[in-house]
Each structure stands twice: as C-alpha cells, then as structure tokens.
Amino acid sequence: MSHPVASSSLWGRLLRRWHAWATIGPGVGFIILFLVIPSFMLMAVAFMTQGPYGLAQMPLSLQSFRELAGFGFFGWSPGNLYTLWRSVWQTTIATALVIVISYPIAYYISTRPAHLQPLLLLIVIVPSWTNQVIRAFAWMNILAPGSALTNFAYNLGFLSEYMGLFPSTFAVVLGLVYNFLPFMVLPLYASFQNLDHRLIHAARDLYAPPVKAFFQAVFPQTLPGLMAGTVLVSIPAFGMYVIPDLLGGGRSQMIGNLVARQFAESSNWPLGAAAAMLMIVATLVGLLILRRIGRRAGGGKEVVL
Amino acid sequence: MARANTRNTSRHFPGLATHAAFFFAYLYIPILVVVALSFNENRLTTIWTGFSTDWYWAVLNNSDVLRAARNSLIVATFASLIATAAATLAALGMAQGRSFRQQNTINATLALPLLIPEIVTAVATLIFFVAIGVQLGLLTITAAHTVFCIPFAYLPIRARIEGMDPALREAAFDLYANERRTFLRVTMPLLWPGILSGALLAFIVSLDNFVITFFVSGAGSTTLPVYIFGMIRTGVTPAVNAVSALLLLVSLVLVTISLLISRKDV
Numbered sequence: 001m002s003h004p005v006a007s008s009s010l011w012g013r014l015l016r017r018w019h020a021w022a023t024i025g026p027g028v029g030f031i032i033l034f035l036v037i038p039s040f041m042l043m044a045v046a047f048m049t050q051g052p053y054g055l056a057q058m059p060l061s062l063q064s065f066r067e068l069a070g071f072g073f074f075g076w077s078p079g080n081l082y083t084l085w086r087s088v089w090q091t092t093i094a095t096a097l098v099i100v101i102s103y104p105i106a107y108y109i110s111t112r113p114a115h116l117q118p119l120l121l122l123i124v125i126v127p128s129w130t131n132q133v134i135r136a137f138a139w140m141n142i143l144a145p146g147s148a149l150t151n152f153a154y155n156l157g158f159l160s161e162y163m164g165l166f167p168s169t170f171a172v173v174l175g176l177v178y179n180f181l182p183f184m185v186l187p188l189y190a191s192f193q194n195l196d197h198r199l200i201h202a203a204r205d206l207y208a209p210p211v212k213a214f215f216q217a218v219f220p221q222t223l224p225g226l227m228a229g230t231v232l233v234s235i236p237a238f239g240m241y242v243i244p245d246l247l248g249g250g251r252s253q254m255i256g257n258l259v260a261r262q263f264a265e266s267s268n269w270p271l272g273a274a275a276a277m278l279m280i281v282a283t284l285v286g287l288l289i290l291r292r293i294g295r296r297a298g299g300g301k302e303v304v305l
Numbered sequence: 306m307a308r309a310n311t312r313n314t315s316r317h318f319p320g321l322a323t324h325a326a327f328f329f330a331y332l333y334i335p336i337l338v339v340v341a342l343s344f345n346e347n348r349l350t351t352i353w354t355g356f357s358t359d360w361y362w363a364v365l366n367n368s369d370v371l372r373a374a375r376n377s378l379i380v381a382t383f384a385s386l387i388a389t390a391a392a393t394l395a396a397l398g399m400a401q402g403r404s405f406r407q408q409n410t411i412n413a414t415l416a417l418p419l420l421i422p423e424i425v426t427a428v429a430t431l432i433f434f435v436a437i438g439v440q441l442g443l444l445t446i447t448a449a450h451t452v453f454c455i456p457f458a459y460l461p462i463r464a465r466i467e468g469m470d471p472a473l474r475e476a477a478f479d480l481y482a483n484e485r486r487t488f489l490r491v492t493m494p495l496l497w498p499g500i501l502s503g504a505l506l507a508f509i510v511s512l513d514n515f516v517i518t519f520f521v522s523g524a525g526s527t528t529l530p531v532y533i534f535g536m537i538r539t540g541v542t543p544a545v546n547a548v549s550a551l552l553l554l555v556s557l558v559l560v561t562i563s564l565l566i567s568r569k570d571v
Contacts, residue, residue: 019398019401020398020401021398022394022398023394023395023397023398023399023401024394024395024398024399024411026390026391026394026395027391027392027394027395027415027455027459028395028411028414028415030387030391030451030452030455031414031415031417031418031452031455032414034430034433034448034449034452035417035418035421035426035429035430035452036414036417037433038426038429038430038432038433039421039425039429041429041432041433041436042425042428042429042432045432055435056432101328104320104321104324104325105324105325105328107321108321108322108324108325111321118568122561122564122565123329123332124332125560125564126557126560126561127332127333127336129506129509129510129513129556129557129560130336130513130552130553130556130557130560131513131515131530131533131549131552131553131556132513132515132516133515133530133533133534133537134339134530134533134549134552134553135335135336137339137533137537137545137549138335138336138338138339138549139335140537141335141338141339141342141546142334142335142338178331178332178335181328181332210319235422236422236423238422239422239423239424239425241423241424241516242515242516246537256422256424259424259425259428260424260427260428260520263428263431263520264520269432272428273428273432276424276425276428276429279422279424279425280421280422280425283422
C-alpha cells in the first residue's frame, strides 16, 4: 500500500515518519514501558542482595547466583540443580510424547476432505484457549484417588490403595503433553499440506513397511514443521509454572516453581530474579541447539528458525 | 490447489482413525469431566451420586466469586480495548511504513510478550510496580494484561491487512476519494473482521490469564482464575467445577466466534 503523500520531498518523508511513529508508538511504547524496562530491572535485582522482607537491596553482589548453584547457609545442597535438571528432562519427555502423538494426527487431518480440515483444526485448537488452571484442575479430578482411571491403575498393580495418580511426575508430564499438543499439530499440519504423496506411493509400491515408508518418505519432508513445533512446545513447557504446581509433588517441581517461590512464599527476590535469568539463558541455549539440529538434519539447509 | 500428488495416501498407514479418535477423546474428556462433575450432587467431587444444579446456585450467590468475576470482566474489557486500539494503529502503520527500516525490530518488540516465559514476565512486572511504588490492584493488572494482549490482537489484524488487495485502495483513489474517505469506506470495512477477531482473542487471553495476574494483583483485586486457583489450593468442593465450567463455556464460545470470523475470506 502506498501512502497518498508518497512524494520524495523532504516534507513528504517527514510526514510519513511522523505518521509511522504516531501509529506504532503506542503499542511499542506500552511494551517497552511495562515489559522491556521491567526485564532490565529484573536483571538488576538478580545482582543485588537479599534485604528485609526478602526484597532486594544494595550492594551489588553475586550472592544470588551462588545460592542458585546451591551454596547456602548450611553448605552446598544440590536442590536447585536438581530442579533445573528436572525441568530439562520433564520438558524433553513431554516434547517427545507430543511429537509421537501429533504426527499421525497432523497427517490424518491433512488427508481429510478439504472442507473438513478447518473444522478439525478448530477442534484441536479450541481447548488451548481455555484457562490453564482449570485444565490442570480437570486432570486433578481424573487422577484423584477413587477416580475410574486411578482404580484402573490400582487393579493393574501400579498403585497402592488410597493413592492417587497425582501428585506425581507422571501427572506433570501428562499435563504438559495435554497442554502443548495443539502447538505441535498445527505446524506439522502445515508441513503435511505440502507433502509430496508420490514418495509414499513409491515407497509402498517397493514394499517398504509403513514404519520405513514413514522415515524415508514422510519424515524428511515434515522437518520444518517438526522443528517449529518443537520450539513452540519445549520453550514454554520448560518455563511452565501452573502444571507442576498443581499436578506435581515436591519432587516434580520445575524452574518456574523455583522462581515463583522466591516471590511468593520464601521471599528471596534476588534469588528468584537470578533463577529467572537462568531460565531465559537456558531458553536461548535450547533455541540454538534446536537450530543446529535442524540445520544438520536438513542437510546443511536452513530449516525454519 | 488440486495437484496429482495430493491423492490420499492414508490407507498406507493403518490405525490412523483409531489414533485420531483417542486423540480427540484425550483433548476433550478433561473438559467434559469438569462440566459433568459440576452437576454432581455429592460434596466429594469424584463420587457421583446424582444430578443437581445446586453448585451453580451456590456460585451465583457467592459474593466473592461475583466480585472476582466482575474484576475479571473490568480488566479484560479495558485491556482488550486498549490493546486492540494500539494493535490496529500499529498494524496500519506497519503496512504503510515501507519507508522505514526498523520493521523487523518493531515486529519483534510486538511479539516479545509471547516469547518471554510467562513466569519471568510476571515477576519482572511485579518488581517494576513495587520499584515505582504503585499500589497493586486492578490498574496494575490491566496494564500487565494490555502488554500480552497486544500481540494477540496484532497478529489477526496484521494478517488481514496483508491479505488485502491494494487495488481496492488504489481504485478508491482513482475515483477521487481522499485519504480519510478511503480509510473509512474501504480500509476499515475490510479490516473490521480482523479487528473484531483480534479484540476477542485479547479479551479471552486476559479473562483466562492466571500466572501474571497472580503476581500483580493485590488484596481485593482477585480475578476469577486467581480465585479458582485459591479454591483448588484450599480444598476442593464441586463449586470449583461449577465456576470452572462457566469460565470454560465463556472461553469456548468466544474463541470459536473469533476463529470463525478470522477465517472468512477478505
């Protein structure tokens, strides 16, 4: 769209520039004021010292990072490092499960009649727009002692009597998978839409079993969708707070819970801010790793990201 | 696009339909369980004894729930209106602003609320409000919500503008319509579905937000999700199911409307 006063005169350029900032200013300004500046404050707090009521005070120090690494009043303890490690592997397992579940669904939807596909996608997306707390609470109902699923697990011998399936790491992973499925199905579906089905025909005509046909004929074509989905799932899953809080016990808490605890119950703002910074750094490292994997698997080509 | 290679190959992979059936069940059973249990007569949430609407009456007569619901509506209304106005302006500006080079930076800034983990945003915003000495309340919640509502409103509006045929505007100019008239008679009517869709999405994400609200709400400014979280933490009665079912219903209806609007062709 060209601007009506699209003259190259100085006056025209100035007018356009003013126009641009008057339109973009409010939105960008709001985000800078209430998100970018607060983020810098968070970084500053991470380098401050714990003061009265857990708030931050001067002088600047690295005390919070030492605490984060486990050095406290009573010597070294591995608790925080465990939490970090747990965040990584719970995220990894949940992401892997999401991938395995989503592939057939994305493929299934992409092979339905064209007029049905938007409807099916809508059905996939809609639950993720509902309240996160309520969805976790729904699983609490299903996994509680005495529920049908719990009784089933008890009869199979997985549980002792009067126990529930939550709080547990199992429940946390289940909740994470439930929460993030749509974020994998959508990008995979986009990849499947452009799938060259002749390769599948060829593979099957040459007697490749379905598994081999999948890995040789389908998988390489859907790599961009897979990489995009992995980012959309694993990054927010890593920072998840509500699901481990409600569905997990003390042994399945993640780094998001560590951050939250420092601002809610135990009140140690510098430690919480340091943990939040670690979270962002870990997120960036994760992005870089995924990017590298994507590039290698894509045969040197840039695959999304 | 009808191409020869888009023939259906799903028959080569048996069991797809069964997997899909399990998948959709997995997606919707938790939601159905909450709704079903909200009609359970028994105090113990997981044991079904009979149908009853008592919990809904209990919820609708609970002044704390009503206050939380009112707070949620106030915040969601203001946050989504401000965010949609800012997002519409930004989308229009970005569409015209080929002349300036900061396009990528601006797009990244507008998407920033989606990239930073929610819990980090929450504690950063809390630090900010405490540092500048603002009393935590509906005002702070609304400001924090407006931030993450902006990208949700911006994306559908931007998509709508990009899908617009520039010839329509040019035709208006050719017919001697001035800038204002073209904007009101051509751009806005075409943009309207995008704006409405974006506003609805912003309203829903604000209404349903928990993590950020939890950290920037003060005493007396509890919203519905924060109130529900408290109910779950302190002990579950079927009343939680009833409130949850009501909130679920609102979200489901609004998001379906929004997605249907944005699907309509330009």
